[in-house]
Amino acid sequence: MKKKKCDWCLESQLYEDYHDNEWGKPLHDDQKLFEFLVLESFQAGLSWLTILKKRENFRQAFNDFEIDEVADYTDDKIEELSKNAGIVRNKLKIKAAINNAKCVKKVQKEHGSFNDFLWSYVDYKPLQTNFMTINDVPSQTELSQKICKDLKKKGFKFLGPTIIYAFMQATSMTNDHLLECPSR
Template structure:
């Protein structure tokens, strides 16, 4: 008998693999947190599967999501990214990745690392929800509103509350696997 999974991932092997192995697993590595920040900002207004299908292209185009390198991108690199058909070629989103890398480093200087900063919003403990259906999950919460507001105040771009809630779900700050999903207790 197949394992029960969250309904949003069913039917696409890439989606199911992401769900089974990554989504909702608590992340505390700044490099991975930055990767998800970039991917979630590019996802704004698009489907997550679109981003997953282009993830390796993003990894190559954005120097393996090395925020220290991205923070130094110049105009030539911006143009190169805007010509790269393998990623989402949105000027505002490309610019946001560069600005966000610079601001990410500023947060690291202030808090020691980004992990300490971002996880403080949930008191360093994942929020465990108890949804019966994936459609019951909210798009935003008071906490994602608070994170979004604080990041925007610090100069981050494309970090609206919906993007930040998706980031929280992806990085395990919140467990939104449905209660019957095999990953619910595992993460």
């Protein structure tokens, strides 16, 4: 019996490539984790496909998500980003990305790395779920609520438990590939 991919990724080739090559693969690089956190926060209220289409523009606009560089952005850079048609030009989200870069730096000092801090919530290995259909997958969990609450205590902004759960899925903190998906 041929396995079928997660059905959410079948609406476009870009989605399918993202699913096959990135989504749900364990990610442990602080800079890449920061990138996903920023992109997930920019996705709020939009489709993930919109963000994927603008991803390269985001990378250029945000200096490849170099945490130290983003943390040092000035008001002039905020103005520049808010006029960049290649990204989502929401000033609150732009300011949150800068703020969150500063927060990542604090977490790195406290915990050694952003990776160690995040992955400690799942005992450094992906949580295994058993979802049969996309309708079985929750939009948030008690754990995403806890991580969100803890990040907010550390000063992070523009994050909610749904954004954190999407982040956990993307970085494989939780393996939400459907049971029949060959990427599982």
